[in-house]
Amino acid sequence: MGYTKDDELAINTIRLLAVDATFKANSGHPGAPMGMAPVAHVMFNKFMNFNPKNPDWLNRDRFVLSNGHGCMLQYALLHLFGYKLSMDDLKAFRQIDSITPGHPETQDTPGIEVTTGPLGQGFSNAVGLAIAQAHTAAEFNKPGFELVNNHTYCFFGDGCAMEGIASEAASTAGHLQLGNLIMVYDDNHISIDGDTKVAFTEDVMMRFEAYGWHTQWVKDGDHDLEGIEKALQIAKDVKDKPSVIKLTTTIGFGSLLQGTGGVHGNALKADDCKQVKKKFGFDPEESFVVPQKVYDMYHAHAAEGAAKEQEWNKMFEEYGSKHKAEHADLLRRLSGKLPEGWEQKLPTYKPGDKEQASRKLSEAVLEAIHEAVPDLIGGSADLTGSNNTRWKNAVDFQPPVLGIGDWRGRYIRYGVREHAMAGIMNGIAAYGTLIPFGGTFLNFVSYASGSVRLSSLSHCRVIYVATHDSIGLGEDGPTHQPIETLAHFRALPNMMVWRPADGNECSAAYYVALTSKSTPSILALTRQNLPQLENSTLENGIKGGYVSVENEKADITLVSTGSEVCICIEAVKYLKDNHNLTARVVSIPCFEVFDAQSKEYRLKCLPDGIPSLSVEAMSTMGWERYSNEQFGLNRFGASGAYKDVYKKFEFTPEGISKRAVSTVDFYKGTKVRSPVNRAFQQLI
Amino acid sequence: MGYTKDDELAINTIRLLAVDATFKANSGHPGAPMGMAPVAHVMFNKFMNFNPKNPDWLNRDRFVLSNGHGCMLQYALLHLFGYKLSMDDLKAFRQIDSITPGHPETQDTPGIEVTTGPLGQGFSNAVGLAIAQAHTAAEFNKPGFELVNNHTYCFFGDGCAMEGIASEAASTAGHLQLGNLIMVYDDNHISIDGDTKVAFTEDVMMRFEAYGWHTQWVKDGDHDLEGIEKALQIAKDVKDKPSVIKLTTTIGFGSLLQGTGGVHGNALKADDCKQVKKKFGFDPEESFVVPQKVYDMYHAHAAEGAAKEQEWNKMFEEYGSKHKAEHADLLRRLSGKLPEGWEQKLPTYKPGDKEQASRKLSEAVLEAIHEAVPDLIGGSADLTGSNNTRWKNAVDFQPPVLGIGDWRGRYIRYGVREHAMAGIMNGIAAYGTLIPFGGTFLNFVSYASGSVRLSSLSHCRVIYVATHDSIGLGEDGPTHQPIETLAHFRALPNMMVWRPADGNECSAAYYVALTSKSTPSILALTRQNLPQLENSTLENGIKGGYVSVENEKADITLVSTGSEVCICIEAVKYLKDNHNLTARVVSIPCFEVFDAQSKEYRLKCLPDGIPSLSVEAMSTMGWERYSNEQFGLNRFGASGAYKDVYKKFEFTPEGISKRAVSTVDFYKGTKVRSPVNRAFQQLI
Known part of the structure; x- marks a missing residue:
């Protein structure tokens, strides 16, 4: 509360950085950053905890820009707060080999949590980040040590709202009652085809209510900073539901084309750039300007974040003295390494051992290693009994109030939502403490193609347990029998597609999948039985x-x-x-x-x-x-x-x-x- | 109204055919057919018009079983009504080379409108069928000649309701106010993972209301035939909205395992088969029994359908004398042939002609042929200006009341819904009077993989206009640049993936795509300009x-x-x-x-x-x-x-x-x- 001209100045600075960068690149999307700068300003400065000097701090609040085309908003924020993203980097927006590519990519840019741009992906990643937070908190927090209590914040636009993956993820988040998840829906009425009235006239908030979300509407997202802050605070106070705030904004606020499709995916014209700078009280002849006041304000908040991390580090040290095992386990998880000796648990077989379907062999691996590798968190898109993804004593990851599991549960009921499952797994992997796996039929991994691609591009260690891998599934027939699927995913860079022939190869597949920190895997597994073969050994298998x-x-x-x-x-x-x-x-x-x-x-x-x-x-x-x-x-x-x-x-x-x-x-x-x-x- | 024991007998006959066929196959899904037999009985007999002797009659009502795993329901109905599907065919359920495969396939089985099984697909196909009906009616109906006024009926279950593609399609149908679309949601609380409470606790009807649908709830779907009939009649009377009826049923009604996951995807045990037959008053020792009374009832309705077709044929003949051109055009469309000489309109180029992006060359084709080929109905998943899919004077396909198009419009605003767009196109193609094309970036055709696969499997003539086909799209970067995509779709059987090098190749691609009646195409098109090449001719291009x-x-x-x-x-x-x-x-x-x-x-x-x-x-x-x-x-x-x-x-x-x-x-x-x-x- 108590917003001043300085806040307006900061907001306009962000808007103009987006204007200048897209103008210089002659490409990109100024509209969303100009429309969402107010909510970003309030949210980042008043609500979010993070330390730009250590983007990996575990308990930082996570931010996901699901409408990733608006990434100049995010790059501008990262720059202003003092992440390793210089003014020159902003000037290199969308230029080859820059750290400011056309859509945010986690592997390139410090402070980017997940790779977004393909619509709906960030939305589901955010749900995954929130799941990982809830689970990690339940696993590691102790009385007096609230190690992990961060929130996940996500912006999304009409495009994401229309995508099926976001619907699936929203329904999942509502079921899971993820109170740590706060989303802002940029209700700007514009998508690439122009006014959303041509295709998208549903009542979005009613839909989210149906999913079990807490919903609010801030009607003047362009100016009502108090209203935005109030809504965010209410959302934060809601602990038993995910929250969405519908924020009505003017796309390209300030441009001559504001409120139209003309400002969505094209840079402003030169004279429009000038008039908007003038309108905002900036020198129309200058570009890439950040008033020192704005740097000061943002750096002050960054310093608060750094101080919070310091406090946290102290707490974590103390935690280490009281909860040695958990402390060590958490540190190990964050390093990406697996517990020493875990691989001894992998089942091995000799020729003549019982014939088994490789989906059963996969189950045997999970049964054998789930205690040794507590990072594993699994699930299935409603094919648990067919995918064999659940170890015997697994507890479901569920809101405790439902009485069918708890936050410490390591088995996620994804429902018949393959695409969201994959997007959520990418989010879980991005959190840093967990290794997700998820099951469906190999043929229906294709439903998740959009997210599978991002598992690869953003180097997520996720494992797709893809059973019923061929015509060998039999009676279900051609609608379920993969033909093109392995070719598809083998052609995807940075993806390991495994199709084990027997038990030892199956164990080898898991070994490599789990020890490859930045490469996802698809395990194609049979429904039908397979014999244990000569010369099949772990050692041979891991050579591929x-x-x-x-x-x-x-x-x-x-x-x-x-x-x-x-x-x-x-x-x-x-x-x-x-x-x-x-x-x-x-x-x-x-x-x-x-x-x-x-x-x-x-x-x-x-x-x-x-x-x-x-x-x-x-x-x-x-x-x-x-x-x-x-x-x-x-x-x-x-x-x-x-x-x-x-x-x-x-x-x-x-x-x-x-x-x-x-x-x-x-x-x-x-x-x-x-x-x-x-x-x-x-x-x- | 006035249901008797005979109706109950018919319903139980259907249930037991599903029990016997899955038992004999030792595989398949008895639960959904046993639960949905009552609504199917009422709907097919009291509402639907069709002639089993001519499954291709244009004005038949369309039925889609989106929960295709329940196909024994559909096979039983087809058999009882007298389609070319014998008792031996039912006995060969899920056996190799039968016409009763594990999921319904349109190319194998008379009376199956679309191939379903992959969840959510049928739902979106139904939306496509309804769109095609609305457009065809607007195009061909004349005063006194309501040639086309059929409805599209669709069953779907919890699985479909969870799938993102169905959410996308439902939002689209609500926007389009498709009053000719009636869906029944089988609310049986069971999916493969057991009770839906583990993953799916949203308020489905509230969600459909948010989409703009008319919703109803019949609470006793097992017995309340009057309630079912009433709800269907109300749904039919609603002309300005699609309708959904939530029907609470007991999965596997009659089985010892009714209401549980045990009866979803497994045949009943032998003693359960016997007890359910006894319970229904059938001889527990006999299988595949159809009382003559039931055949008589169903054949009587089939005869009514045949008579309706005869009337229709008379009307169509008269139509022919009054509206010669339309009559000829409709007959031509139904034959799958294109208008004579249309190919003369295809643009051709010579070396030295202007450099153009192939997305622009594609636009030139559409501009040149859209009048000659009135069957074309296009659209884009919210990338119209980038995909260049809209000819200059195109009218949007929209409910007239919105004031931004009409039912005769041939341009569909799909919104950012790639998967539903593809599923809807498959449905439009299945209607028989239209050739759909739809645009998105090549990279995002992957979002639609589930439906693209079914375009191929079910021999749909649909055209994917896939622009921005490589790293040549430039600034949008790796999240948008296809790498694996062509390999993926080239590996898909019965799919033509075209990547034209210039204008003549682009015209050749359209030529082959449009003249291949049972093969879909993906046209991969550039964002960047290309020169017109030597030796590139239509004749060469069509050789591939x-x-x-x-x-x-x-x-x-x-x-x-x-x-x-x-x-x-x-x-x-x-x-x-x-x-x-x-x-x-x-x-x-x-x-x-x-x-x-x-x-x-x-x-x-x-x-x-x-x-x-x-x-x-x-x-x-x-x-x-x-x-x-x-x-x-x-x-x-x-x-x-x-x-x-x-x-x-x-x-x-x-x-x-x-x-x-x-x-x-x-x-x-x-x-x-x-x-x-x-x-x-x-x-x-």
């Missing part, structure tokens, strides 16, 4: 590929993954018995990891001189990189008992052998080059 | 690949698409000038279409004996099929001016040449095999 069956003077190499490896092994016998051909088998459970091995090793697996045939019951796309010829399924599957489906499409020892014979014949007398031998290195 | 620059005794073939083709052409000169190497260039705008050409033709493009290098500024995955070596981007992009980004990643004549030289050196002295030469044919 290895020789499963070696044979000297082989006529052909069969290269395969997952449930088709054991059929290839049967085909070796069939080929010898029926065609007097000698085959060897290579299992490549993870392309990304195999590619990282030395060329020498890869050539040992896939040597020159022997033609190779890949076998995988889905799209052959991408297999040309590891084989000369490909046997797969470049069509949709079929509904039926899984053995019938495999037979129909000839994924049998006979079917494989037929193609192996063709391959051997085709390459007879030629010098076969290993696909590992390439003319040049790829850019990475 | 052709020689762009021929050179005798070439040292290397450069294979490329879209915006990289012109850089490859520059590289030809660079290679000659700097390395004295002779290169040729092949453009492959569409893999799927190129693959369909004769081997002879493909070998002419990609001959043996010359090493080849692919060039595309995204994932190299899949390019091994068309080239010996690959130059691409297996990492995320960068935010900056597009030329800077291209330079950073070396997509320049120099960068290409460097790799071409490596390729030539690498293959020197070896017998290079064309990638077109394969050992065996793939299954298709």
Whole structure:
């Protein structure tokens, strides 16, 4: 309360930084920053705790700009508060190799919590951050030590409000009664197609009420700083519901085009820049101006934040003396390392051990390691019994008042909300104390593509437990049988797609997934049983590929993954018995990891001189990189008992052998080059 | 009204067919059919018009089972009404090559309007069907000739209600005031994880009210047939809003496990089957029983439908005499053919014509053909000005009362709802009178993956106008720059992914997209300008690949698409000038279409004996099929001016040449095999 001209000056400074940066870049979105500068000013200065000198302080309040195209707002704030983001960085907005890219990216810019821009993602990340806070608080806070009590603040616009992922996440947050989550909806009536009346006329606040949120409306978001502050305070005081404040603002406030689509995604024209500066009392000829008063005000709040962190550090030290184990555990978690010796818990198998579906093998891993790795927090998009994602004694993560779990619970009921599950997992991972995993059918990981991509881009350690990974799921049929899915995610940079052939490969997949701090994983797992194979060991598995069956003077190499490896092994016998051909088998459970091995090793697996045939019951796309010829399924599957489906499409020892014979014949007398031998290195 | 024991008998017959079929298959979902049999009985018999002998009758009421796992309900109904679905077909439920697969598939089964199962899809398809009805009515109905006045009915469950795509579609339908759309929400409190209270506690009806729907609640969906009928009648009478009826039912009604998750996705145990039959007054030892009374009742309603169609046919004939042009146009549309000579309107270009972004070239196509092809109905997910999807004089498809368009409008404002846009387009295509296209950035087609997959699986002629197709979009940066996207959709069966290099290729892409009646297309289009190329002709383009620059005794073939083709052409000169190497260039705008050409033709493009290098500024995955070596981007992009980004990643004549030289050196002295030469044919 008690806002003065200085506040107005600060707000206008932010607006003009957005005007200047987008003008200089001749690209970007000035409208949202100009409209949201007032609420940002109030929220950051009056409510949020953070220390720009240590953006990693655990108990900082989190801020997510879900309407990430408005990132000049965020960059301006980071600069004003004294994060490592200079005026030159602002001037390099949207220029190559700057730390101020067109949308906020967490890996590039200090103070950016999550990568946003693709609409709706930040919204779901914020829900994940709030979940992680609630869980971490329940796990580590002790009487007298409220170590973790931060809030998560999020801005979103009409675009996010329209996206399905945000609806899913909002429904989840309402169910979970996340009182630590405060969102501001920028109700500016404008999206790229112009007035939202052309497509978006629902009652957004009524919808959020239906989800179980606390809702408020501040009608003059352009000027009513008191109203904004009051609403934020009320939201903060609501402890048993997430809060949303509808804030009616004027997009591009101050511009000649204010309130129109013209100011949404285009820089202001030169004369408009001048008039708005004049209107705000700035020199129209100058650019990138920050009055010292504004720096002083913002630096003062930054100093308060630094002081709060200092106090916190003291408390944490004391906590360490009283709660040694928890202190050590929290420090370890923040370092990204796993507890010493955890990997000893990973199940191992020997040939002849019981046949099991790899979804069951995955369950066995979770059962075995969940105590050793307390960072793990799992769930499923309403397929718990099918994904086998829940260890026996798991407690649900639920608001205690529901009587079906508590905040310490490590199992999240995501509901049938794949996209939000993935976005929430990215948010949980970003919090810093947890490693999330979440289950759905492999085919429906595609529903979450938007978030899966951001797991990769923003280096989140998240694990997708993707069961029912092929036509082997049988009766559910083509609507559920993945064909293109592995190709899709294998083509995604910084994503490990694992398709284990048996128990040891499954344990290896978890080992690499959990120890890779900045790479997400998809584990493609079967519904049907698989035998435990010779030569499958943890050590081999973690190389991403290895020789499963070696044979000297082989006529052909069969290269395969997952449930088709054991059929290839049967085909070796069939080929010898029926065609007097000698085959060897290579299992490549993870392309990304195999590619990282030395060329020498890869050539040992896939040597020159022997033609190779890949076998995988889905799209052959991408297999040309590891084989000369490909046997797969470049069509949709079929509904039926899984053995019938495999037979129909000839994924049998006979079917494989037929193609192996063709391959051997085709390459007879030629010098076969290993696909590992390439003319040049790829850019990475 | 006036329901008797016979109605109960019919309802229980449906329930038991679901029990028997899932028991025989030992797989499937008996719960939803047993719970929803009452509403289905009332709705189909008292409200819906259809002729089982002609499932294609234009003015039939449409039914969508969005909770497609409950398909035994639908199969039972189709059988009882006399569609071509025999008792043997019911007995073959979920067996290989049956017409009763695990989820309903439109291409396999007469009477199935759309393929459902992936949750939320049917919901959005229903919105599309309703849009198509409203538009077709506005276009073709005349005074005295209400040719098209059908309703779209849809069932959905908790799973669909949780999915973001359904939220998006519901918001859209509410905005559009689709009074012809009636949905029934199966409020059975059970999903796969058990009681919905673990994850889904929102007020669903309040949410639909917020979207602008008319809502009702029938509290005893198991028994209250009068209440169901009344609610459906009220819903039908509401003309200015879509309607949803919350129907509280008992999942697996009659089973010992009724009301629990145990009956959702598993067949009943043998003794449970017996007890439920006994409870319903059936012989517990018999299976697949339909009392003649029930057949009679259902056949009587089918006969009414057939009579209605006959009346309609008479009306349509009369319509033909009074409105000849419209009559002919409608018949043509229903045949799937395009108007004669439409292709003459396609723009063509010659080398030297103005450089243009392919998104602008796409706009030019739409501008040129929209009058000739009145079936086209387009839109964008709130990126109209960026996707260039709107011809100049387009009218918006809007409820007339809003004053910003009308039902005859052919431009749909989808809002920021990519997934629903795609699902709605599938529904529009399924209606039979329209060809939908919709725009978003290529990167955000991924948000719609779930529906895009169903476009392919269910053979929908829909066109995705996917602009901003690469790092060439520049400043928006890695969050918006596709890397994996083309590999993903190229791996999807029955999908044409086009990436035109210039104007003629763009016209060719539209030509093939529009004339392929059962294959969807994605057109990947640039933001940046492209020159018009030599040898690019409609005729070449429609082959999906052709020689762009021929050179005798070439040292290397450069294979490329879209915006990289012109850089490859520059590289030809660079290679000659700097390395004295002779290169040729092949453009492959569409893999799927190129693959369909004769081997002879493909070998002419990609001959043996010359090493080849692919060039595309995204994932190299899949390019091994068309080239010996690959130059691409297996990492995320960068935010900056597009030329800077291209330079950073070396997509320049120099960068290409460097790799071409490596390729030539690498293959020197070896017998290079064309990638077109394969050992065996793939299954298709």
